[in-house]
Amino acid sequence: MSTEVKLTCITCPVGCALTVRLDDAGETTVTGNKCPRGAVYGTKEVTNPTRVVTSTVRVAGGTDQVVSVKTATDIPKGKITDCMRALEQVEVQLPVHIGDIIVENIADTGVDIVATRSLR
Amino acid sequence: MSRRREDIVIIGGGPAGLAAALAAREAGIRKVLILERDKELGGILNQCIHNGFGLHTFKEELTGPEYAEKYIQMVLEQQIPYMTNAMVTGIEVLENNDKCVTAMNKEDRLVEITAKAVILAMGCRERPRGALNIPGTRPAGIYSAGTAQYYVNMEGRMPGKEVVILGSGDIGLIMARRMVLEGAKVHCVAELRPYSGGLKRNIVQCLEDFDIPLYLSTTVSEIHGKERVEAVTLTRVDEHGVPISGSEWRVPCDTLLLSCGLIPENELTIGLGAQMDAKTGGPVVSEHLECSVPGVFACGNVLHVHELVDHVSAEAEKAGRFASEYVLASESKTCKSEVADASERREEGWE
Amino acid sequence: MKQYDVIVIGAGVIGCAIARELSRRERRIAVLERASDICEGTSKANSGIVHAGHDAMPGTMKARMNVLGNARMETLSKELDFPFRRNGSLVIMFEQEDILKLEELKARGEANGVQGLELLTPRQVWEREPNISREIAGALYAPTGGIVCTFGLTIALAENAVVNGVDFFLNHEVTEIIPPAKGAGSIAIGGYRVTAAGTQFEAPVVINAAGVCADLIHNMVSERKIKIVPRRGEYRLMDKNSGSMVDSTIFQLPSRLGKGILVTPTVHGNLLVGPTAEDIPDKEDVATTAEGVRKVMEMGAKSVPNLDGRQTITSFAGLRAHLVTEESKGSDFLIEEVADAKGFFDVAGIESPGLTAAPAIGEYVAELVNRAYPAPEKADFVSVRKGIPSMANATDEQRRILISKNPSYANVICRCELVTEGEIVEAIHRPLGATTLDGVKRRTRAGMGRCQSGFCSPKVVDILARELDVDKSVITKNGTYKGNQNSNILTGYTKGWQPKGEDNGKDVLKSSEKEVDYE
Numbered sequence: 008m009s010t011e012v013k014l015t016c017i018t019c020p021v022g023c024a025l026t027v028r029l030d031d032a033g034e035t036t037v038t039g040n041k042c043p044r045g046a047v048y049g050t051k052e053v054t055n056p057t058r059v060v061t062s063t064v065r066v067a068g069g070t071d072q073v074v075s076v077k078t079a080t081d082i083p084k085g086k087i088t089d090c091m092r093a094l095e096q097v098e099v100q101l102p103v104h105i106g107d108i109i110v111e112n113i114a115d116t117g118v119d120i121v122a123t124r125s126l127r
Numbered sequence: 128m129s130r131r132r133e134d135i136v137i138i139g140g141g142p143a144g145l146a147a148a149l150a151a152r153e154a155g156i157r158k159v160l161i162l163e164r165d166k167e168l169g170g171i172l173n174q175c176i177h178n179g180f181g182l183h184t185f186k187e188e189l190t191g192p193e194y195a196e197k198y199i200q201m202v203l204e205q206q207i208p209y210m211t212n213a214m215v216t217g218i219e220v221l222e223n224n225d226k227c228v229t230a231m232n233k234e235d236r237l238v239e240i241t242a243k244a245v246i247l248a249m250g251c252r253e254r255p256r257g258a259l260n261i262p263g264t265r266p267a268g269i270y271s272a273g274t275a276q277y278y279v280n281m282e283g284r285m286p287g288k289e290v291v292i293l294g295s296g297d298i299g300l301i302m303a304r305r306m307v308l309e310g311a312k313v314h315c316v317a318e319l320r321p322y323s324g325g326l327k328r329n330i331v332q333c334l335e336d337f338d339i340p341l342y343l344s345t346t347v348s349e350i351h352g353k354e355r356v357e358a359v360t361l362t363r364v365d366e367h368g369v370p371i372s373g374s375e376w377r378v379p380c381d382t383l384l385l386s387c388g389l390i391p392e393n394e395l396t397i398g399l400g401a402q403m404d405a406k407t408g409g410p411v412v413s414e415h416l417e418c419s420v421p422g423v424f425a426c427g428n429v430l431h432v433h434e435l436v437d438h439v440s441a442e443a444e445k446a447g448r449f450a451s452e453y454v455l456a457s458e459s460k461t462c463k464s465e466v467a468d469a470s471e472r473r474e475e476g477w478e
Numbered sequence: 479m480k481q482y483d484v485i486v487i488g489a490g491v492i493g494c495a496i497a498r499e500l501s502r503r504e505r506r507i508a509v510l511e512r513a514s515d516i517c518e519g520t521s522k523a524n525s526g527i528v529h530a531g532h533d534a535m536p537g538t539m540k541a542r543m544n545v546l547g548n549a550r551m552e553t554l555s556k557e558l559d560f561p562f563r564r565n566g567s568l569v570i571m572f573e574q575e576d577i578l579k580l581e582e583l584k585a586r587g588e589a590n591g592v593q594g595l596e597l598l599t600p601r602q603v604w605e606r607e608p609n610i611s612r613e614i615a616g617a618l619y620a621p622t623g624g625i626v627c628t629f630g631l632t633i634a635l636a637e638n639a640v641v642n643g644v645d646f647f648l649n650h651e652v653t654e655i656i657p658p659a660k661g662a663g664s665i666a667i668g669g670y671r672v673t674a675a676g677t678q679f680e681a682p683v684v685i686n687a688a689g690v691c692a693d694l695i696h697n698m699v700s701e702r703k704i705k706i707v708p709r710r711g712e713y714r715l716m717d718k719n720s721g722s723m724v725d726s727t728i729f730q731l732p733s734r735l736g737k738g739i740l741v742t743p744t745v746h747g748n749l750l751v752g753p754t755a756e757d758i759p760d761k762e763d764v765a766t767t768a769e770g771v772r773k774v775m776e777m778g779a780k781s782v783p784n785l786d787g788r789q790t791i792t793s794f795a796g797l798r799a800h801l802v803t804e805e806s807k808g809s810d811f812l813i814e815e816v817a818d819a820k821g822f823f824d825v826a827g828i829e830s831p832g833l834t835a836a837p838a839i840g841e842y843v844a845e846l847v848n849r850a851y852p853a854p855e856k857a858d859f860v861s862v863r864k865g866i867p868s869m870a871n872a873t874d875e876q877r878r879i880l881i882s883k884n885p886s887y888a889n890v891i892c893r894c895e896l897v898t899e900g901e902i903v904e905a906i907h908r909p910l911g912a913t914t915l916d917g918v919k920r921r922t923r924a925g926m927g928r929c930q931s932g933f934c935s936p937k938v939v940d941i942l943a944r945e946l947d948v949d950k951s952v953i954t955k956n957g958t959y960k961g962n963q964n965s966n967i968l969t970g971y972t973k974g975w976q977p978k979g980e981d982n983g984k985d986v987l988k989s990s991e992k993e994v995d996y997e
Contacts, residue, residue: 015327019182020435022327058332061177061190062308065283065975071950073283073972075176075192084336091308095973105196123176124192128878164893214890229874231888233899236881237874255930257715257792264765265794267955267965271932278936283972284950309972353762354958354965370768381969394894397719 012053016045025049057081060090061123064109067098074103075123082116089114102127131240134158134454135447136228138215138395139248141170142436143427143443145198147246150447152205156454160240161202161209162230168202168209169195170250171273172436174280177301179328183437194436210235218245218399224422224457243457244422244450247396247410248443251389251428253298259387261293263350266357272298272386279305287382291359292316293347295323295330299386304333306384313337314378317345317361319368324388326434347383348375356381389432399423407431415449416442422457424450482508482645482681484847485672487652487695489513490521491628492828493687494635495840501642502844503853508681509636509644510674512651514957515917516910517632519689521833522920523713523764523796525753526628526744527727529831530567530620532587532595539811541590543835543842548622550837558638559865560630561745567623567727568603570781574615576731583731584618594621609723609782623727627745628833629920630865633910635840638863640909642856648910649957650674655684655698657819666820670699683851685823685843690761690799692826699819704812706827708761708797711753712770714778717789717928721747728781739777741785746923751778751785757800764795791928801827811835813842815850823847866904866922870896891941892934894927902938906945913946915939915967916956939967949977 009030016023025039027049037049051057059081063073082090093114103109103126110120134156137144140163151159167173172180175191182188185197202209213232221227221241228240253271270278270286276298278284290311292299295318303313316334321344323330334341348362348370363374391408402411402419409430410418417424426446427439484500486493489511497509513519528551534540555562571580580597587595596619603610603617640646654673658666669682688695693706721743730738741751754770771793779785801809812826825843828835867880869887880887880900887900905912905921912918915925918938925931925938943950951968958964971977 015331017328017332019188020179020326020328022331058336059178059188060308063176063280063283063972071282071284073281075190075280077176077178077190087308091973095975105193123190124173124196128874164890212889214893214896216890216896231877231881231890233885233889236885236888237878252929253932255791255928255932257930258788258790260768260771260787260790260793262766262768262771262793267967274932274935278968279972282936283975284968285970285972286968288969310970310974348768349765351765354954354956 014049014052016040016048018044018048027053029053056084058084058087060087062091062094064094064097064099064120066126067100072126074099074109074126076109076120077123078113078116079119079121082113082118086114086116090116094120128237128239129235131160131238132158133160133240133242135160135244135246135450136226136240136242137161137246137248138228139163139170139250139427139429140165140168140209140211141248141250141427142172142195142198142439143248143250143429143446144170144246145195145202146440146443147248147426147447147450148207149198149201149205150444151246151451152207154448154451154455156451159207160242161207162213162215162228163209163211164214166212168199168211174273174276175301176280177305180436183435184440191436198440210238213238215395218395218423220399220420226422243454244424246446246450247418247423247425247429248427248446249392249395249429251391251432253385254388254390256385259385261347261350264352266350266352266355268352268356268382269350270382270384272296272302272384275384276302276305279309285309285311287311287380289380290314290382290384291347291361291378291380292384292386294318294386294388295325295341296386296388297325297329299384300325300329300333302384302386303339304337307337307339311382313339314380315340315342315361317342317347319346319364320344321366346370350383351377356383359383389428391429391431393429396425396429415452416446417449417453422453424453479671479678479680480508482506482679483851483853484508484683484685485510485670485679485681486685486687487672488519488687488689488692489516489636489646489648490519490687490689491517491632491635491833491836492689492825492839493685494632494639495836496685496687496825496843497644498635498639498642499840499844500847501639501644502856502859503848504856505853507639507644508679509639509646510650510652510672510679511646511648514649514914514954515912515920516636516646516648517629517920518956520797520799520828521628521632523794524628524711524798524833525713525740525742525750525830526625527567527740527742527831527834528562528564528624528626529834530587530595530623531590531592531831531834532569532583532618532620533732533831534590536586536589539813540831540835543811543838544831545591546838547831547835548624550841551624551626551834554837555626557861558634558863560634561627562624563745564622564624565726565743567620567729568598568607568610569618569620569729569731570603570610570614571616571731572611572613572780577616579731580616580618587620592620592622595619596621607724607726607728609784610728611781611783613780625727625742625745626833630745631833631836633921634863634865635836637909638860641860641863646910647674647677650677652688652695655695657699658682658821670822683821683823683847685825685847687825687828689828690797692799692824696816696824696826699822700816701818702816704824704826705802707757707800707802708763709800709829710756710758710763710795710797712766712774712793712795713750713752714771714774714787714790714793715744716749716751716785717791718747720749720786720789723749723782723784730777730781739774739781741778741782746926748791751775753796761797764797766793766795770795792930798829799827800829811839813839813846815846821851866901866908869898869901870923891937892922892924892927892931894929895923897922897924897934899941902941903945906942913942914954914956914965915942918942935967
């Protein structure tokens with residue numbers, strides 16, 4: 008027995024309609040993808056769906072400034088809420104440089120939060 | 128009033144303006160000036176903190192600020208001068224076909240810049256509530272999605288707690304996710320048309336991931352609330368977009384975000400007398416991206432609204448190159464005619 | 479108890495005009511306004527027309543005040559520096575058989591003292607106004623018709639009143655009026671005691687200029703009850719690129735329900751189409767309706783067929799204060815000392831042509847009060863007021879001078895209407911300065927343009943917060959005057975973050991103090 012899942016690939020703006028077949032042995036085959044990244048996405052989405060999370064962190068000192076950040080790579084979907092909660096109390100000191108690690112290993116995902124812009 | 132002379136003035140320091148400036152410099156134009164009305168370069172990319180930019184241009188997935196920063200770094204490396212907080216109030220065509228651009232900001236005050244060519248890269252704006260003619264009250268709590276995006280992503284402030292979004296353009300979808308992640312409840316996204324105007328992947332990762340319903344063929348038929356939005360009435364529409372009576376339902380909320388289309392921002396272009404294209408909302412341009420006014424080029428969302436910033440950058444590079452060709456050609460013409468003048472004079476024995 | 483010589487209830491154009499005229503004499507005057515700003519009721523949502531004066535029946539208050547107000551407007555616009563233009567008006571008719579009605583209108587206007595009225599053939603109309611419908615059968619031309627900035631006029635009157643010593647109390651809704659006690663021989667002891675926002679005021683003279691609520695105020699003191707029905711009118715405001723479709727104000731021959739739909743340029747170069755006329759029960763219901771905005775477009779296109787609905791930048795509705803009387807003929811302005819309430823003056827039922835009439839009503843009411851309650855002329859009355867400089871309307875040379883005096887006049891905040899930081903800061907710090915987004919908008923036009931504040935509102939919020947020294951969380955669209963509901967722009971921080979320390983609480987307090995602190 009194998010199961011079939013239909014997905015829209017979110018890797019790029021093309022948005023390919025994927026069909027992911029999961030067989031008894033846990034092996035997946037992806038069809039409908041126009042590029043190899045679609046296959047990777049399709050497999051991940053049915054086994055361990057992940058997302059890149061983007062948000063902001065507050066600049067220390069009570070100003071209205073925030074610095075945009077992201078998870079350096081995708082994290083498990085189930086960890087998004089924990090990730091956001093962990094960012095709640097984070098404050099950064101200026102200057103911030105693009106790519107700076109703001110939080111290491113956010114919500115125990117093994118993934119760092121990095122700045123996506125520079126701010127002086 | 129201070130005066131400057133440039134070869135090319137670029138109006139707008141967003142993705143289009145930055146790419147055009149770099150291309151012009153690469154084509155050998157020394158005197159390029161970028162005029163940016165915001166306090167920093169980068170344009171709307173600065174507030175688009177989500178990822179998904181740059182797959183074509185940089186072969187990697189970047190956030191808006193990261194994409195902008197790459198271009199800003201190149202502009203700084205090339206030492207291309209720019210003015211920020213600088214609003215252009217008018218462009219005039221001089222007798223010799225040069226352009227005179229009037230701009231102002233606090234530091235430089237009133238500035239008149241004469242240039243051989245101008246590249247229009249002012250971008251676009253969102254269609255406001257008034258243009259949509261949504262009946263009802265006019266309380267606080269109605270924002271275009273981009274304005275809400277500015278408050279959330281640039282200032283860390285929330286424009287509302289209980290949100291309904293009208294229009295499923297990409298900014299609306301992106302903001303649905305942003306509002307939820309930052310602590311608001313998004314009740315639904317309503318779309319007048321029978322299909323979404325946004326990218327499929329945004330429907331997946333911004334709506335489906337967060338169980339936000341998308342109602343197609345649905346619109347807001349009334350806004351309620353005196354001081355702040357208290358609710359909206361949603362209504363199904365028929366194939367002509369006309370509300371179906373009896374299909375209304377009321378959704379309590381304190382915020383209505385509008386993502387109902389973008390309009391190229393062409394007040395300067397129209398002021399110049401350039402011929403406009405009613406379909407795109409941008410100027411009519413030649414294959415060289417030149418408007419009906421010679422020496423004035425346009426690129427990016429001011430020309431027509433693009434789906435991807437990567438396409439804007441590519442188009443702007445072309446505009447930068449074409450504007451450079453125009454400048455170089457007019458220079459050689461001037462040189463030639465000067466030479467010709469000189470030879471005539473010699474022939475006539477003036478020297 | 480705050481003691482005054484005169485209390486004016488309502489800070490619309492009528493209340494402000496009266497307060498200014500009364501301030502020519504030595505007296506203490508208070509204006510009580512329920513909203514957070516002046517010009518928040520009927521005065522902020524109307525046609526902005528200075529009517530020539532041919533509509534009202536000869537001998538009525540409406541006719542008299544209209545023609546006099548029209549005559550005063552130009553001088554006043556120079557004295558107080560607000561936008562006014564005498565663009566002329568046309569009443570167009572579509573059926574030749576209506577010529578009798580048009581002639582009647584002309585005769586009526588002449589009886590009212592309107593100068594220069596002229597019947598035009600369709601050809602003459604088209605020469606003047608090429609975009610007018612080919613279906614017309616003729617028109618009545620009134621060269622004295624004009625247009626005015628309704629905010630500009632009201633704000634100018636109010637600012638000038640403040641300069642001449644009038645105290646404005648905003649966010650002060652009147653909840654109770656106790657008439658003077660009667661002593662021996664029915665002689666009044668003390669004045670009217672007026673409660674507003676929990677504060678007691680007392681004055682021997684009260685002027686009721688409460689617009690659609692004037693009946694509620696009147697009925698607090700008089701046994702002879704009056705009733706005012708809000709008559710809602712919906713409008714569409716079109717982009718400036720449609721502003722020159724007509725130069726004059728184009729009326730359609732009036733019908734029983736009002737003046738029909740008009741199409742007019744505004745003093746700022748937009749095009750305004752409207753209003754509908756619908757009697758409604760709710761005195762605060764300024765919601766637009768799908769039916770209304772459609773009707774506006776349909777009927778407007780009868781006059782100007784090329785009207786493009788897609789150029790609409792906003793639609794809005796306003797309420798006219800329609801006084802219901804027993805006579806079926808249509809009501810007149812009610813401007814008089816109330817028979818059973820000596821010292822209490824009604825200025826009620828001020829519907830169209832109320833805006834035009836405002837300067838004349840101000841003078842007339844001041845005369846009534848001066849006669850019964852004389853006071854010496856003020857030697858140092860200031861009759862002139864200068865408005866906020868407008869970068870949008872300034873010449874290059876004027877711009878240069880403004881910027882050289884204050885560089886923040888070079889910092890453009892509203893790109894659609896070219897409004898600068900300098901103008902907004904000034905709007906906040908003038909007498910009765912702006913404290914809300916709408917307040918800034920009405921004083922400077924920031925946010926009034928085609929993007930309808932999409933780009934500039936965060937910047938205006940910043941400037942308001944900075945200049946009022948409050949956190950921007952307390953900045954509102956149009957105040958908090960109705961109890962717990964409020965019009966805040968922002969609802970908190972991202973991620974539910976809360977500012978640490980006592981800063982925030984202090985700021986909120988400061989702002990609420992500021993909102994009432996106009997004495």
